[in-house]
Amino acid sequence: MILKQIKIRDVINRNCLLVGLPFISMGAFASVPSFPYLEKIPIQRVLNSAGSAVNFQQQIVGQVLDAKGQPLAGVEVRNLKNSSVTVTDQEGRFKLNGSSSDQIQFRLIGFSTKVALARDVQALVLETNESTLDEVVVVGYGKQKKETLTGSVSSVRFDESTVSRPNMNLASALVGKASGLNIAQTSGSPGAEGFDLLIRGKGTMNDASPLVVIDGVPGALNDVNPNDVESISVLKDASSAAIYGSRAANGVILVTTKRGKGEDFTVTYNGYFGRQQVAKNIDFITDMATHMELVNESEGREKYSAELIDTWRKESAAGNPLYPNTDWYKEMLNTAPLTEHTLSVRGGGKKGNFAMSLGFLDNKGVVDNSGFKKYDFRINADTKIKNILTLGGNVFGTWSNRQPLDVNSFFGAIRNTTPGVVPQYEDGRYGGEMFPGLPQGSNPRAYVDNIRGDYERQKLGLKFFSIVNFMENLEWESSFGFNYNNNRNWEYVRPYSLWNLQTGLEYQKKPSVSSLFNGSIRNYTTVLNTLLRYRETIADNHHLAVLLGFDQQYNRMDKFDAKKNDILGDDAIYILDAGANLEAINGSGTDDALQSYFGRLNYDFKGKYLFEANARYDGSSRFAKENRWGFFPSFSAGWRVTEEEFAQPLKAIFDEIKIRGSWGKLGNNRIGDYTYQVVYGSYLYPFGGQLKQGVAPKEIANSKIKWETTTIANIGLDLALLNNRLTFSAEYFDRNTSDILTKIPIPMVMGNFSPPWQNIAEMRNRGVDLQLGYFGKIGADWSYGLNGNLSFLNNKVIKFNGNRSINESYITMEGKPFNSFYMLEFDRIIQDQSEIDQLKADGYTFGTYVGGEPKPGDMLYKDVNGDKVFNEEDRVVKNYSGLPKVTYGLSLNAGFKGFDLNVVAQGVSGVKQYWGNDGFNTFNINEGFLQNAEILNRWTPENHSTEYPRLRTSGSALNTVYSDYWLHNTSFLRIKSLQLGYALPKEASAKFKVDRLRVFANLENYFTFTKFKGYNPENASVSYPLMKQWVVGLNVTF
Template structure:
């Protein structure tokens, strides 16, 4: 760039004109452009979904078969998703119905070209002056000297186009149910879940501005998973007059094994021909490495349940489970989880007889129960060691390895060595959640008005955590542990009204409201102060995942404000002013961090509307959250020049940054350095993430039965459906979508047109 400028009458520099050269590089291979990179990588997505089902049945047997196909070519270029699925289930009644055997199996095949991890980040940060292609249209545009080293996002997508995974999954079960005597049934069920994952990832050489690589390689991954479940139950049901008793006892065994293997080879010019047909490990001249492993776990469960009902008016249920998991220490593998519930159908009482005209159903529910969680790795209880073979990082050329020249000879074979990555914990045990709830179900006016009210308290103890550790512990300090506790108290409300008008309009409107309060009630000593700040200032008593950082209260407007403020490294006119929360030291330090937000909403809600009229149907589903804080760290790109990725593309908000002529701006002044450390977590990045979205809108028409019959069909329905059609968000949110703040795949607006045909 070249600039024409001058000082005005007050001596303030004024920019008059910006001159852009025809080419951005010395070799004149790239025109200066005005590229909208996000537009370049995006495209309208097209999704196709086809489903066909066939079913038949007699008094002694029934069968069902379905076939489905889904294709979505994505909203980012060179991405693709395809899935073919088939499902079959059948059951047969033998010996006058005393024995029932059946099966239910599904097979899926999925193929997908996934989005390269940082391509959306690249598309927002790439400089618009860089062209997509070189002058001849054959090469890739890229950064020139003086620009930052960011890849051309279109090149990244194009080079990734052949990196497609293939995933097979077969799952289902076969069962037999035998009536031994009247009211007593025994059932056995054996289920399988098999998966096979394969992916070949190609790395090709490229040239994109001054960023180029002659390196090529291939990484092949394959994994197999097998899980089987064998379940056996006995059920007894007895009814005497108004008394009904159901009793179930059973046991279940689960076993899962996973095996994975990968082969990798890469190097400068490792492949003479860089095509998918040629790039296999056997023809590579690069460095090769292989890896793999196997892991698995077992779960053994015994359980029982008893349900009692008197006149469908007084209801009671008791459940108990005794589960054992191989993921825990040998002394704590088993745990018992009981639960009890009771219900009272008040509307069935005699004293409610006079209310039958307007109270259709009224039931009070109370419950207490415990559940367990084993959501940890299969090897969480063990000490783990790994060898490091010193493979160089292709970007930074860092070689990490555990091999060491013990003899000092400077040549010969090196013992690989190993390092510890996890410390054992033989006392690891189940995480337990205890929940108490009280609820009321109601329907009024011949079930036109209906809904429920639920209040609950959910307390979780012995939470499974893998806390950070201080460096002096040395390598292998990571250790899974129990200890944290958390509590949730909440209220769920739902209410709906359904009816039919005199002119034939059926309608059903239902609203749902939920609110809860979350807090951490206990932390083990190892992580109690991991949030830093003042001694004892930890997350106990606060919501899990709360934001902990600095407080800002505006921008320094003049030198007097700067001089009057406490010691703050990097402070100056136009810079963010941080609050001295810990006033004793009169300076801004880690001690001034405090709690600045919660990721838990004040409440969430939804509204579902269904209308039907003479073959037409219309449905709309709205959903939202209110009073939630989100960390909009994208403001590092939209509000600052020097906090992150200096010289990358920035947001338009920077044009409204603070200047002496624009003193009311809340955006700090432009600065080429970050002396004030304004990228640190503070309330500047915490914003109101409340939103309301129209999740789904569908309009359909079903042909009259007589008309469909003349077309040799039993049913014909056409419909149009839209998803994520609009969002209402807080005026204080400066991003695009408060539900998806980061660089993740954008939530698209989707329109679908379809036909349902029955024969």
């Protein structure tokens, strides 16, 4: 028997750790003293004892790979028996104490968690799982596992389908992706796409936009190419945001850009080409004869003769160019091309990593002379020096150029004309007034053709950082960030002539003289911070993490602009000295500083009981010394119920049940740089019979102003089922902002000053956020996923000194939503004179506010206060403020072999907006303006309509007074993005010498379901409409 040939001493020496026996350590070897009785021990007993000893001290060694056989670095490896933990190195390898029979858990963001016996981990493979991509989320100054997160954070991942969309602004890629985040696109203007972002409503009467932090430095979403983004975190409650203190009262959006991850050298190209057009046009009347008839009807007289109208109708039908029926939308709006291309390179190894990208965007614009181009680059790199020191940096830059046409004003100007104006005649002359003495408006074609200029923006951002690892669980990080913006613009307007093409006479020159405007805005921001991080595990069960930090930020902005008239000629359109007359010259500069001390403490016991505390102490130059500093703490706790012994039966259904809650305070200092100080301006004053230059205060100062303070309470429930494929989150929040800074009117006896800022208001937002996610597979070929979010919001002004403030159709008052609509209530459209006679017989009178006594076809309003007088005293406060009470989003994705389908939808409900411009102005004819085709459904003596009133002239107030008749439901559901892609099989891609090749087609903003009749339900007063776009493109990885 082989066992009998083995010497007992050899067995002991090899195993070194015989329980109960002393041993002598000699370098890397161990031996035992010579004891005679050892020779008498039965060999089986020695082997059993040695085997037991070896199992107790055994070191488990293995490697973790992905489905392609590539090593996975950074995988958390945990022994579920003794709780020892490590992570895999760059080659996916690890070492861990334990025995071959222990269960080992492997976890990594983007992959399914896996548990295996220690004896089976020599080449363990992790499978990707989209449902767990947010297991690790970025938080302020660090990262946290989602399982131990106690704050309210929504994480948005960026994949191929996201970067393949025509996202002119990074905000567009976030639409519909996160609960509690409402994003409204207010303009489609190239290079100036307007996005209003609110996290859990509007919490202040001042700037309520969230803080945006890009790789640790404050910035703007449009500074980032979506192709460079790794992930975005939305911090919504005080626990998650308090680490940013006074800048975080309205929430925080953290953008993390891509870095190399010790991977092979890879090159990626993402690009598309497509076309765009206005998503929705207003249907204007384009028949000039009809236009003149409607003007006559509104005037109640024959302003345009029947003979002229008949002649126009006949000549235009015969194709006579001197009698046009111009469709100005078709004339001025194009189907315009757009394209974007990004080339990225990433790589790295044990000593360092890098990521670089170059991007180009070209958006021609649907209106001539309104195009936009942008070039951008980004370099992220870091290197390790002897595992003690890490040095790194980020550099990014953008250069953009927007053509000079003020497109927002253009869409207002395009209405200031009629179908009877010729855009441009064959000989190049611009058409104008055909009827001397009668207003015919402008010529949009001439307006567009005679403006030149550029709006150029240059931005450079730098960040350098160092991380010193004093020991395994203690590190010191310091960084310096610098952002520089240089905005320069010039605009030259050349006079042009408008001609009466029927008479051949020039009748008007617009503008009367040429002009040149030059302006620049330069600003820079510096950010210096230092962080100390410490982690400790005590007795395997107590996990502690501490963060301490200091932050110093400084901002500076300088502005200058000048305008001259009577420019020498088109050859001198860049040179201010070429102007004869100086019209204006202005210059200013501002600066502000913020200094902060902050800290965070995280603790958990066995990953079961969770606690976090944050604190920040901010000092802002925007407040006087006695109120300069503010302290902003937060606390949160969580309980992972499924980790309890009594809850183990629940694990048959639930993978995770977590209950969490938080409370904290945040500040807001977005009130201007010199609000507490007396600011002086330059004025002229009479002295000695002449006007002299002098200075005087511009507004009344208030040195007592202090921080706005936002207190947020949050309660949440997180569930995971079906092996984490189904996740659900529900949260209730109560957000109260006190000491809100605002102004109330002052008596004129105080002088012509702007009122002082005062801490006089309080506002509350309460609501619920719901989020649901599911990821599944059908067989080997089908995969699908769904992510939905739904948010409910209730806004109310709790306190407002002065009780109320009225601004035309809006009012701010206690107990109502901020900026509630304030207006008359519509009763009905009067159908005949008998109704008016009866009202007068009953003692009713009509005040000047409602336009005096109505006539048949006019609106009648409700006598709310019952005094039998129709006037402004009958106005009521509506429970709508233009902000939605319900927002929701839905993302769907499905895959079959190489095909993928991705859909993003957004929607709002419980919102109304006032439809001006193309609304009430439609029925008050303003001669020389286009007329909305809705006018054809008006009341007439022959058509007693109950939908629209009769026509009036533009000076009439009867049907245009602020009333809920024009308060329209602007709820909508929009399919924001619909994308179909196909990735070639590996074998086919290899024929093109690439690792991966995907083609795709995308529709953006193509389908909107709403009852609203204006341009865009997201903003009823928008002047530049939303664009709908189709693109086709490629994703290639080399």
